[in-house]
Amino acid sequence: MTVPTTCARAAVRMLHSSGSAPARIYLGQSKVGQWTAHENNSMASGARAVIDGFDWYIKHDAADGRQMKALDAKAVVSLQGDSVSARLDVVLDDGAALAGRVVLWDGPDFKPAIAPVMACAFAHALQILYPSGVFTTVGIWQARRQRLVEVPHAAALAQTAVASAIFAAM
Known part of the structure; x- marks a missing residue:
């Protein structure tokens, strides 16, 4: 599936151009955010991994500072x-x-x-x-x-x- 990757890449672009708050909102409202409550456990856990990975990315990008x-x-x-x-x-x-x-x-x-x-x-x-x-x-x-x-x-x-x-x- 390309949806999680596409949404996550868009969130990274938004983070770097508009900040973490709009990027988190975007990802949470995207298909990835919607799929965190999916009835299929695999879909839900995969979506949560992307959300968690984005939070990790924000933290490490801020620590990087460049x-x-x-x-x-x-x-x-x-x-x-x-x-x-x-x-x-x-x-x-x-x-x-x-x-x-x-x-x-x-x-x-x-x-x-x-x-x-x-x-x-x-x-x-x-x-x-x-x-x-x-x-x-x-x-x-x-x-x-x-x-x-x-x-x-x-x-x-x-x-x-x-x-x-x-x-x-x-």
Whole structure:
């Protein structure tokens, strides 16, 4: 289902552009909010996980403190001949540099050790979107599972061969 992810991404955009109160209201009134009382336990628990994940995201974004520069920044990245569309949910000002953040709402939890491979395409996307930029990190934030890893930009780029092999095998 795409509804929970679509609504959660819209809430993240609203949080960064309008604040936490309107974003919480939006998510609570969306299908996700309605589904928290669904008669199907799986639907209800999945919706509650998204709501809880959004509350977690708000808390950790506030603690992070970096300001949003752009939302939904997209680039097509070529990894050794394979093209992949990479969307950074949030690009952040990080002092004199930039950082990227990818917010995941579905799928299984991930092990922090694989975060640099996950961040690779997004690190390349930052370079495409801001060719003269300096970059610090790419954050992989799995909001539904309430886990985040900030990957140094150079560490993500160092995984290009591994990420390329994964995409080639798909």
